[in-house]
Amino acid sequence: ILNVEQSPQSLHVQEGDSTNFTCSFPSSNFYALHWYRWETAKSPEALFVMTLNGDEKKKGRISATLNTKEGYSYLYIKGSQPEDSATYLCASRRSNDYKLSFGAGTTVTVRA
Amino acid sequence: SQTIHQWPATLVQPVGSPLSLECTVEGTSNPNLYWYRQAAGRGLQLLFYSVGIGQISSEVPQNLSASRPQDRQFILSSKKLLLSDSGFYLCACQTGSSYNEQFFGPGTRLTVL
Numbered sequence: 001i002l003n004v005e006q007s008p009q010s011l012h013v014q015e016g017d018s019t020n021f022t023c024s025f026p027s028s029n030f031y032a033l034h035w036y037r038w039e040t041a042k043s044p045e046a047l048f049v050m051t052l053n054g055d056e057k058k059k060g061r062i063s064a065t066l067n068t069k070e071g072y073s074y075l076y077i078k079g080s081q082p083e084d085s086a087t088y089l090c091a092s093r094r095s096n097d098y099k100l101s102f103g104a105g106t107t108v109t110v111r112a
Numbered sequence: 113s114q115t116i117h118q119w120p121a122t123l124v125q126p127v128g129s130p131l132s133l134e135c136t137v138e139g140t141s142n143p144n145l146y147w148y149r150q151a152a153g154r155g156l157q158l159l160f161y162s163v164g165i166g167q168i169s170s171e172v173p174q175n176l177s178a179s180r181p182q183d184r185q186f187i188l189s190s191k192k193l194l195l196s197d198s199g200f201y202l203c204a205c206q207t208g209s210s211y212n213e214q215f216f217g218p219g220t221r222l223t224v225l
Contacts (some may be wrong), residue, residue, distance in 0.1 A: 005181045032212055034213065034214075038213060042217050042218075043116075043202065043216040043217055043219055044156075044202070045216075046213055046214075046215065049212060049213055067119070089156065091214075093212070097159070098144050098163070099146075099157075099158060099161060100158075100214055102148075102155050102156040102158075103155055104154060104155030105155050
């Protein structure tokens with residue numbers, strides 16, 4: 001299991017503000033980086049899968065970047081809304097392994 | 113696309129009692145299947161994974177076990193539950209030519225008293 005770290009553990013954002021948070025992972029034998037959104041009382045929902053250094057993915061107001069050489073990914077939320085409140089999980093996968101190693105998540109609370 | 117079913121949704125069990133959680137998958141064949149647990153205030157911990165019928169790999173030593181009697185059925189069991197087994201249990205399915213993305217079931221909230 002890989003050492004995947006996310007920071008901060010939690011953050012509070014005012015509605016309309018933008019925010020970002022980090023996922024760091026081992027860069028050796030890297031295969032893919034996943035982001036999931038996990039809302040209370042629901043199952044984790046896949047947001048992005050990124051594989052190439054420099055990848056950028058966007059879904060509505062949420063976007064993510066990937067740096068495989070230094071082993072980090074940023075997730076950005078632009079113009080936060082209350083419905084963005086959730087725990088955001090990242091997971092790393094290495095070559096020749098199906099398993100994902102998850103970080104502990106960043107819990108985002110958007111205040112109206 | 114695949115659908116993942118888990119039951120029960122919630123469960124309250126006394127310490128020392130047995131456990132059986134079931135996960136079934138529809139809409140795909142030959143998936144990789146995973147059991148995760150989220151303990152209070154912590155991230156997702158991989159417990160078991162399976163790449164085929166009867167094939168189980170354990171990630172952490174514990175008093176839980178898993179079985180895969182059919183291609184799309186994955187069962188998590190215990191003979192005697194501990195207080196520390198309380199948590200949220202998620203089953204996940206991984207399919208496709210690259211077996212990349214994992215899709216999660218609705219989960220089971222287990223409370224051991």
